[in-house]
Structures are given as structure tokens and as C-alpha cells.
Amino acid sequence: MARKVAIVGGGISRYEKPRRETFEEMIAEAVKEALEDNPRLDLKDVDNHVLSYFSDHFAQQLAASWIPHDYLGLTPKPIMRVENGGAGPGTTVRAAWALVAAGLSDLCLVTGFEKQGEVASAKANEFIALASDTDFDFPVGGYYTGYYAAMMQRHMYLFGTTEEDMALIAVKNRNYSLDNPYAQWPVENGRKPIKVQDVLDSRVVAWPLKILDCCLLSEGASCVFLASEDVAHKYTDTPVWITGVGIGSDMMRPGDRPDNPGFHGLFPEEADAYPKHAIRPREPYPDISNFGACRMAAREAYRRAGITNPYKQIDLFEVHDAYDSSELQTTEDLELCKRGHGKDLIRDGQTYVDGDVPVNVSGGLEGFGHPVGSTAIAQTVECYWQLTQMIGKKHFSDKTQVDGCEVALNHSHAGTGTALAVMIMDRVKDRRW
Numbered sequence: 035m036a037r038k039v040a041i042v043g044g045g046i047s048r049y050e051k052p053r054r055e056t057f058e059e060m061i062a063e064a065v066k067e068a069l070e071d072n073p074r075l076d077l078k079d080v081d082n083h084v085l086s087y088f089s090d091h092f093a094q095q096l097a098a099s100w101i102p103h104d105y106l107g108l109t110p111k112p113i114m115r116v117e118n119g120g121a122g123p124g125t126t127v128r129a130a131w132a133l134v135a136a137g138l139s140d141l142c143l144v145t146g147f148e149k150q151g152e153v154a155s156a157k158a159n160e161f162i163a164l165a166s167d168t169d170f171d172f173p174v175g176g177y178y179t180g181y182y183a184a185m186m187q188r189h190m191y192l193f194g195t196t197e198e199d200m201a202l203i204a205v206k207n208r209n210y211s212l213d214n215p216y217a218q219w220p221v222e223n224g225r226k227p228i229k230v231q232d233v234l235d236s237r238v239v240a241w242p243l244k245i246l247d248c249c250l251l252s253e254g255a256s257c258v259f260l261a262s263e264d265v266a267h268k269y270t271d272t273p274v275w276i277t278g279v280g281i282g283s284d285m286m287r288p289g290d291r292p293d294n295p296g297f298h299g300l301f302p303e304e305a306d307a308y309p310k311h312a313i314r315p316r317e318p319y320p321d322i323s324n325f326g327a328c329r330m331a332a333r334e335a336y337r338r339a340g341i342t343n344p345y346k347q348i349d350l351f352e353v354h355d356a357y358d359s360s361e362l363q364t365t366e367d368l369e370l371c372k373r374g375h376g377k378d379l380i381r382d383g384q385t386y387v388d389g390d391v392p393v394n395v396s397g398g399l400e401g402f403g404h405p406v407g408s409t410a411i412a413q414t415v416e417c418y419w420q421l422t423q424m425i426g427k428k429h430f431s432d433k434t435q436v437d438g439c440e441v442a443l444n445h446s447h448a449g450t451g452t453a454l455a456v457m458i459m460d461r462v463k464d465r466r467w
Contacts, residue, residue, distance in 0.1 A: 092153065123406075218254075233246040277460045335443075349442060
């Protein structure tokens with residue numbers, strides 16, 4: 035039987051671009067915060083270290099995981115890097131969870147970072163685009179904004195989603211980040227709230243996506259400490275239990291996904307729900323309008339956690355909004371609503387902090403920031419703070435504390451939805467639904 039695993043601490047090194055510190059200094063800053071918040075934690079007790087970063091190109095350093103491991107004084111203990119594109123940090127937490135659950139670790143440190151300010155923004159986007167197919171997509175000008183724009187155009191055609199729907203998400207996330215002292219956007223925007231019209235008037239990058247529909251290039255780091263059930267209460271009186279994990283995948287090139295045989299027969303209900311005005315592909319889900327890997331990962335995490343109705347049973351969602359369009363699509367793939375109705379969640383205010391399914395009240399990638407290797411780890415920390423009622427202390431305000439938050443979901447997304455990791459966290463160790 036796998037052992038139960040708890041989060042017993044976490045920290046974030048503020049997101050900004052550029053940060054003047056080295057990546058090992060940023061990681062140490064996040065670890066220092068976790069240790070100061072919880073004096074019962076001790077680096078001497080760490081018996082494994084798992085680290086996440088996306089690209090060797092940004093820091094111009096191969097095997098970069100070795101440097102912060104040494105810097106933290108953790109040698110000769112085990113260190114390994116986990117890389118899975120934008121889903122890397124979520125996959126890294128899952129790898130650490132597996133070490134603890136399997137009995138190979140009792141206190142595992144998970145860290146992540148990215149430094150995207152070492153190069154110009156155009157070069158940074160080129161480095162990111164190298165995670166697309168460099169034989170077929172990248173040589174013909176494939177950048178991720180173009181991919182996501184095409185996928186969202188398809189969603190708009192099928193389901194009637196509008197630019198205003200996306201702008202509502204951008205406004206929600208960026209304005210919530212104004213209450214997050216770790217967030218990048220407030221500094222970049224002079225701590226001014228924005229309106230829907232600001233998003234619609236911002237520069238077009240790839241229609242329908244405009245600059246304010248897109249996430250931030252960022253630098254920063256974060257960490258979480260995972261402990262086995264045998265020692266969790268040694269380190270904290272308020273452990274947060276990881277009750278479900280799941281990972282899914284899809285074809286590398288989104289243009290290959292219609293008629294994907296890997297999804298044959300998995301979601302028969304989607305055939306009848308497919309819009310009548312569109313030619314139905316052989317496999318109507320996920321088409322290129324949605325992320326099938328997300329649904330696969332979510333269903334596995336839900337199964338493990340005993341979740342049968344995520345809309346009712348999960349109190350907070352931290353999802354990967356590299357583009358506000360992807361937040362809308364992801365809410366559908368997490369089955370918070372039927373496919374095509376993600377727009378209704380934002381229109382009805384259901385994804386706000388006081389709604390039924392709060393999403394990205396930290397500010398998300400658009401407001402909080404997106405240092406890729408850190409992103410989902412920091413979102414895990416935000417979930418941990420929400421579940422332990424620490425948002426008021428950490429954000430200096432209770433405005434984005436979700437009332438009565440007991441169960442949270444973290445979603446980590448790579449490529450064009452090529453790899454997805456989903457994790458469920460719960461204040462209650464052995465919840466019976």
C-alpha cells in the first residue's frame with residue numbers, strides 16, 4: 035500500500051523580470067521562507083531533493099539542478115531533475131510524491147525555478163517554441179501564441195466563445211494579482227486595475243489573442259516540502275494531504291489531433307454534444323478546441339481522491355493560464371461544466387473568489403507570473419496557504435482567501451496540451467465523500 039503524503043511547508047521567491055539574483059539564490063530565498071514559516075522543518079531531515087526547470091537555454095547551464103542542491107548544503111543526498119515542458123513542475127511534485135508514497139523518502143524537498151530575463155523577449159519566445167516540433171511546426175514560424183490562437187479560433191467557431199469572454203478572464207486574473215505580493219504584474223502595471231476594454235484594445239499578437247490575453251515572461255523560484263504520514267505531524271500541526279495525482283498526454287502536433295485514435299471510445303458522450311453546424315471528426319473529443327490530456331489527468335486524480343463531482347467537491351482551482359483562452363478550455367476539460375460552456379462560468383462569475391469554483395485567485399500566469407519550472411510549484415504553495423488559511427498572513431490581505439477552503443486542485447500544462455499533470459490537495463487526511 036502506498037503511504038499517504040502531506041505538504042508540510044512551502045515558499046515562493048517573488049516573480050519579476052529581471053531578477054538580479056542567481057537561480058540558486060532565488061531557490062534559497064523560497065526555501066528560507068518555508069523554514070521561517072515553519073521552524074520545525076530542518077534541511078538536515080531532507081532525504082531527497084527533486085528540482086524542476088524547463089530550459090537549459092535561459093540560464094546557459096546544463097545540469098543546473100546540481101548547483102542549488104550544493105548551494106543549500108544538501109550534498110551528498112540524492113538530487114534529480116524532472117523535465118516535462120510546462121507540466122514539469124507539476125510532474126516534479128508528482129515524482130516527489132511517488133518517492134514518499136513508495137517509502138523511498140520521508141521528507142522530500144521540491145524546488146523549481148526559471149530565469150527568462152537573461153535574453154530578449156523574442157529570443158525567450160524562440161526558446162519556448164523549441165518545445166514544439168522542430169522538424170515540422172517550428173521551421174514554418176510556429177510560436178505558441180499562434181498555436182493557441184488557432185485552437186481558440188476553433189473553440190469560438192464550435193461554441194460561440196468571444197473575445198470578451200477571454201478578456202473577462204484576463205481582467206479577473208490580473209486584478210486578483212494586485213493582492214498577491216509575490217506577483218509580477220502589479221509591479222509591471224503600476225498596481226493599476228484593468229478593465230475588459232483595456233484587454234480588447236491591447237496589441238494583437240495572433241488573433242484572437244492580444245498582449246493582455248497572454249501570460250508573462252518571468253523569473254522566480256518556489257519550493258514545497260513533502261512528508262510521509264509517519265512524520266508529517268513532526269513538522270506541522272496543519273499538514274495538507276495529497277489525495278490524488280494524474281498525468282495525461284496527447285499528440286505533439288495539435289494539427290494531428292482530429293481523429294486521434296488514442297481517444298477512440300473514451301468519451302462517447304461527446305459525439306451527441308458535438309455542434310450540429312460543424313463537420314464531426316471521427317473522434318469528436320478533444321478536436322483541437324480542447325485538451326484531452328487534461329481530462330485524462332483529471333479523471334485519474336479524481337479517481338484517486340474519490341472526487342465524483344469536481345464542481346461541488348473542490349473549493350479552489352489553480353490552473354495553467356498561459357493564455358486566458360486556455361483557462362476557459364481547461365475548466366471544461368476539468369469537467370466543471372459541459373464542453374463549450376466554459377464561457378458561462380466566467381460570464382456568471384462562478385470562477386471569482388466568491389463563486390462556486392474560484393479559479394486562479396492568485397493571479398494565475400497572467401498576473402502572478404510564469405517562470406516555467408517554478409509555476410505549478412508556486413501554485414501548489416498558494417493552494418497550501420489557502421487550505422491552511424494563511425493567505426491573510428502571506429498576502430497581507432484576506433481579499434483572495436477562499437472562504438471555507440478545504441479541497442484544492444493544481445493543474446500543470448505543457449506544450450499545446452501535450453502533457454498535463456493534475457493534483458488534488460485536502461485538509462482532511464481520510465475524507466469520506
